[in-house]
Structures are given as C-alpha cells and as structure tokens.
Amino acid sequence: MTSLEWLLLLVPTAIYLFYRWSVATFDYFEKRGVPFVKPVPLLGGMWNFFSGKMHMVDAGSLGYEMFPDSRFSGFFAFRKPGYLIHDPELVKQITIKDFDHFADHTNVVPIEADPVLGRALFFTEGTRWKHGRSGLSPAFTGSKMRNMFALLSNYTEGAMGRLVDDARRDGGLELEMRDLFQKLGNDVTTSLSFGVEIDSVHNPNNEFMRRGKELIATDGIQGLKFLLLTVLPKSFFRTLRIRIFPKEATDFYVDVISKTIKQREEHNIVRPDFIHLLMQGRKNELKIDQADDQLKSAGFSTVEEHLQSSTENSQYSDLDITAAAASFFFGGLETTTTVICFALYEMSQNPNVKQMLQAEIDQVKEQLSTTDSKLSYEVLQNMKYLDMVVSETLRRWAPLGLTNRACTKPYTIEDNNGTKVTIQVGDLIQIPIQSIHRDHRFYPNPYKFDPERFSEENKANINRSAFLPFGSGPRNCIGSRLALMQTKCFLYYTLANFELELCPKTDVPIKLNKRSVSLDTLSGFWFRMVPRGEMKK
Numbered sequence: 001m002t003s004l005e006w007l008l009l010l011v012p013t014a015i016y017l018f019y020r021w022s023v024a025t026f027d028y029f030e031k032r033g034v035p036f037v038k039p040v041p042l043l044g045g046m047w048n049f050f051s052g053k054m055h056m057v058d059a060g061s062l063g064y065e066m067f068p069d070s071r072f073s074g075f076f077a078f079r080k081p082g083y084l085i086h087d088p089e090l091v092k093q094i095t096i097k098d099f100d101h102f103a104d105h106t107n108v109v110p111i112e113a114d115p116v117l118g119r120a121l122f123f124t125e126g127t128r129w130k131h132g133r134s135g136l137s138p139a140f141t142g143s144k145m146r147n148m149f150a151l152l153s154n155y156t157e158g159a160m161g162r163l164v165d166d167a168r169r170d171g172g173l174e175l176e177m178r179d180l181f182q183k184l185g186n187d188v189t190t191s192l193s194f195g196v197e198i199d200s201v202h203n204p205n206n207e208f209m210r211r212g213k214e215l216i217a218t219d220g221i222q223g224l225k226f227l228l229l230t231v232l233p234k235s236f237f238r239t240l241r242i243r244i245f246p247k248e249a250t251d252f253y254v255d256v257i258s259k260t261i262k263q264r265e266e267h268n269i270v271r272p273d274f275i276h277l278l279m280q281g282r283k284n285e286l287k288i289d290q291a292d293d294q295l296k297s298a299g300f301s302t303v304e305e306h307l308q309s310s311t312e313n314s315q316y317s318d319l320d321i322t323a324a325a326a327s328f329f330f331g332g333l334e335t336t337t338t339v340i341c342f343a344l345y346e347m348s349q350n351p352n353v354k355q356m357l358q359a360e361i362d363q364v365k366e367q368l369s370t371t372d373s374k375l376s377y378e379v380l381q382n383m384k385y386l387d388m389v390v391s392e393t394l395r396r397w398a399p400l401g402l403t404n405r406a407c408t409k410p411y412t413i414e415d416n417n418g419t420k421v422t423i424q425v426g427d428l429i430q431i432p433i434q435s436i437h438r439d440h441r442f443y444p445n446p447y448k449f450d451p452e453r454f455s456e457e458n459k460a461n462i463n464r465s466a467f468l469p470f471g472s473g474p475r476n477c478i479g480s481r482l483a484l485m486q487t488k489c490f491l492y493y494t495l496a497n498f499e500l501e502l503c504p505k506t507d508v509p510i511k512l513n514k515r516s517v518s519l520d521t522l523s524g525f526w527f528r529m530v531p532r533g534e535m536k537k
C-alpha cells in the first residue's frame with residue numbers, strides 16, 4: 001500500500017477507536033437502572049457548560065430538575081460516571097452518618113505537584129485531611145472570632161470612613177460592588193491571615209492584591225486545571241508535577257509568612273490573627289476556650305464542627321501555615337464577596353427589606369453611641385434581622401451551588417422505586433446545594449427573596465437538611481463563623497454609612513455569567529453610593 005492509502009486507512013480507524021473510547025462508559029447507568037443525563041461524546045454532561053448553554057452549577061445539577069421523583073441520578077463528568085444526590089436526607093446520611101464512606105472531596109492535589117494547594121484543607125485527603133482539620137478547627141471557634149473581631153471591625157469602619165470622604169469630595173461614588181468588596185475582603189484576609197495591613201481601594205496595585213487575584217483565579221488555564229482535578233487520576237498531576245498556583249505567588253506568600261513568624265518570635269509580638277493562632281498550634285498551645293460553648297452560633301447558617309479538635313503534635317512548618325492562610329483566601333474571598341453583592345442587589349429590589357435592616361442598624365448605632373461603645377462581636381451576632389437577610393441570601397444565591405465527595409468505601413443506595421446501586425470507591429458524588437435551596441418542596445415560592453422565612457416564628461419550619469450553604473458533615477466549611485462575621489460586618493458598615501442606588505449599568509433582573517465557574521454576573525453590581533443624610537438628585 002502507498003503512504004496515502006495507509007493514511008486513508010489509519011486516520012478513520014484512529015478516529016473511530018477514539019470515539020468508541022470516549023463513549024465506552026456511557027452505558028454505566030442504563031445497566032444499573034439509574035436515570036441519567038444524556039452525555040455528549042468525550043465531554044459528557046460538561047458540554048452544556050463548555051458550549052456556553054448553562055452555568056457550571058446548572059449543568060452539574062441538571063438531573064435534579066429532570067428527575068424530580070428520584071433520590072439520585074447519574075451524570076458524566078467527561079467520561080467519568082458520577083451520582084447527583086437529590087434527597088437531602090440521603091445527603092445527610094452520606095455526609096454525616098456514613099461519612100467514612102465519603103471522607104474526601106474529589107479534587108485532591110498531590111503535595112508533590114503543588115506544595116501549597118496540596119496542603120490546603122479542601123484539597124487534602126485521608127489522614128492528612130483529618131490531621132489538618134482537627135488541628136485547624138480550634139482556630140475557628142467563636143472565641144477566636146471574637147478576638148479577631150476588633151481587627152475586622154476597625155479596618156471596615158476605617159475603610160467605609162475613607163469611602164465616605166471620597167464620596168463627599170466627588171459628589172457620590174459609582175462603584176462596582178464585586179470589585180469593591182473583593183478589595184475590602186482582600187485587605188481583611190491579608191490582615192487576618194498574613195498579619196499585614198493594606199488599603200487596596202486606594203492602592204489597588206499592591207502586591208497582596210495582585211497575588212491574591214492569582215490565588216483565587218478559577219478561569220483560564222488555572223480553572224481548567226481545577227476541572228481536570230475532578231476527573232483525572234492524581235498520579236497525572238503528581239507525575240507531571242503540574243502546579244495549580246503559580247510558583248511566584250507561592251514563593252511570595254511563603255516568604256511573607258516566614259518573615260512575619262521570625263519577627264514575631266524575635267520581638268514577642270502578639271496580634272490576634274491566624275498566624276498567631278497557628279504559631280500557638282505548633283507549640284500545642286491552641287485550645288478550645290471555655291467561652292466557645294456560648295459563642296458556638298454565629299447565626300442560623302453556622303455549621304457545627306464534627307471532628308474532635310486537636311493540636312497535639314501539630315508539627316506545622318512555615319509552608320503548612322502558608323497553605324492554611326492561602327486556603328482561607330481561596331475558600332473565603334469569592335464566597336463572602338458573592339453573598340454581600342447579592343444581598344445588596346436583593347435589597348435594591350426589595351426596598352422594604354433594606355429599610356428594615358437599616359432601621360436595625362440605626363438602632364444599634366444609637367445604643368452604642370449612648371453607651372459610648374464600639375460595635376462588638378456579640379452585638380453583631382444579636383442583630384436578628386441582619387441574620388435573616390444573610391441566611392436568605394445564602395439560600396437564594398448559594399455561593400457554592402455544588403459540592404462534591406469521592407467514594408472511599410463501597411456504599412449502597414436505594415431509589416424511591418426500589419432500585420439499588422452500589423457506589424464504588426473513586427466514584428464521584430455531587431451535592432446540588434443550589435437546586436435544593438430553590439426547590440419549592442422545601443421553600444415555597446423559592447425565587448422570592450424573603451428574609452421572613454428565617455424569622456423567629458418561621459425558622460422552625462425550615463428543614464435543616466435542605467439548608468446547606470456551608471455544606472454538611474465533617475467536611476463542611478471550616479470558615480462559616482468567619483464568613484458570617486465578615487459578611488455581617490461589611491453589610492453593617494456599608495448600610496450604616498451609605499444609601500445605595502442601583503445604576504443603569506447593572507442588569508435588572510440580574511444576568512448570570514454562564515462562563516464563570518463562580519456565581520457572577522455579566523454586567524457586575526454597579527451602585528451609586530451616597531453618604532447617608534445626603535440623598536439628593
């Protein structure tokens with residue numbers, strides 16, 4: 001045969017074999033009698049996201065809408081089959097009671113590939129995770145949050161004061177809220193996690209802001225790597241030494257942490273932040289406080305810690321401390337910014353909610369000024385309407401609309417029609433937080449923004465298994481208290497200082513950016529900020 005004839009034979013054969021390989025797993029659910037979302041060759045259910053048809057969370061939760069009567073359905077992440085768990089009681093069983101069958105998240109980063117991300121809690125597995133979680137959890141208790149509150153509150157009060165000055169000087173400010181609260185969140189996280197104070201609103205090009213953006217990027221190549229972590233074997237990243245975070249960003253943070261620790265040790269500096277707590281941790285001095293019992297709740301949405309805390313033998317290296325601090329950035333910045341932006345947007349559409357919240361804030365301000373005191377952690381936590389608004393925002397606009405688990409021990413589940421299947425080690429599990437939060441069976445009129453759902457009288461009717469903004473079980477969000485404290489503090493000072501008017505640049509109703517991995521809008525959240533008492537136009 002001539003070369004051309006070989007080519008004509010081999011190319012179609014290779015294409016055919018590749019096609020057969022790409023669809024080889026697609027009979028997985030049919031064989032097991034599980035309803036499933038029809039996959040597209042090679043991409044599986046990801047096609048709906050890659051083609052721009054759906055947001056990643058909607059594409060991943062499609063089975064929930066398609067099979068409302070099933071407790072679970074099947075999906076394909078590329079070629080890999082996975083189960084979407086619809087029934088909140090089954091979610092609870094998997095994440096709490098039978099946690100030892102689903103102890104890991106699916107995206108595990110080997111430390112040989114990425115020394116920082118591989119040590120960050122969300123991306124660790126097995127004993128490394130257990131050790132890390134029980135060591136870190138004493139740093140997130142109510143008393144530790146209360147000790148950090150002054151740093152957070154003083155910064156936020158100062159930042160809002162500077163914005164009021166800017167607005168007075170310029171006759172109002174027109175700002176995009178995601179950008180603004182990312183800067184404020186970046187400054188707070190840098191202060192609490194790295195012990196450094198910055199002002200990113202007035203100095204947006206500072207290195208912490210630049211590096212912080214690199215850390216949290218979930219688009220482009222970094223985003224693709226995160227996606228591939230779910231479906232490719234860990235050995236792929238380990239063998240090829242594929243980093244997720246850029247090396248320069250990692251080196252920058254390790255250097256900052258090492259210098260800060262050295263300086264604090266040399267000069268006996270104590271600052272109530274995470275570095276201090278983690279330094280205590282490595283000396284086995286980080287303990288649960290007596291006050292923690294009373295300060296357990298930071299509001300309706302707080303999740304409980306399931307593991308026994310322990311800092312015994314926490315041999316934290318500077319790299320471990322850097323990884324913990326970086327993971328707070330990664331886990332906390334986008335998520336808290338999202339809640340604040342959507343809360344402000346919803347209040348612009350529901351002026352009665354905004355008025356009630358501002359009335360509560362004004363009352364607190366008044367009480368504080370008569371006793372000449374400052375806002376405290378306890379006072380903030382006692383603000384009932386603020387808690388209702390934050391809980392409803394977390395329900396309506398859950399920042400992480402999907403979370404996952406990897407099966408670590410075989411597990412049998414049964415559907416309403418009696419079909420039983422055994423989930424095998426390594427199989428993917430997705431938990432559709434957003435779909436559950438928007439299901440009329442749990443929340444009547446689910447698309448209505450209605451903080452009254454969480455009022456004293458009504459909250460007893462909420463099915464706690466169907467409220468999952470911070471996930472569930474031992475792998476729930478370790479930072480829920482910090483997230484709630486920061487979100488409430490930002491909202492308090494924003495609404496205490498400003499009237500916010502939505503600008504025409506922002507779409508109403510809001511249009512989501514389907515290409516974004518996080519919950520983001522196409523046109524941003526543009527508001528005109530006018531200092532209170534100066535409304536004009």
Ligand code: HEM
Pocket residue numbers: 105121122123133327328329331332333335336339398399400403404468469470471472473474475476477478479480482483484
């Ligand atoms: C409103 C803000 C936040 C939301 C909605 C949120 C939500 C979540 C969710 C849904 C999970 C997965 C839970 C699961 O799989 O069951 C998670 C995990 C995690 N979050 Fe958050 N989070 C927020 C803020 C924060 C903050 C401020 C921090 C740190 C300072 C943080 C650190 C983490 C970490 C480290 C994990 C992994 C825990 C583990 O695997 O053991 N998050 N978060």
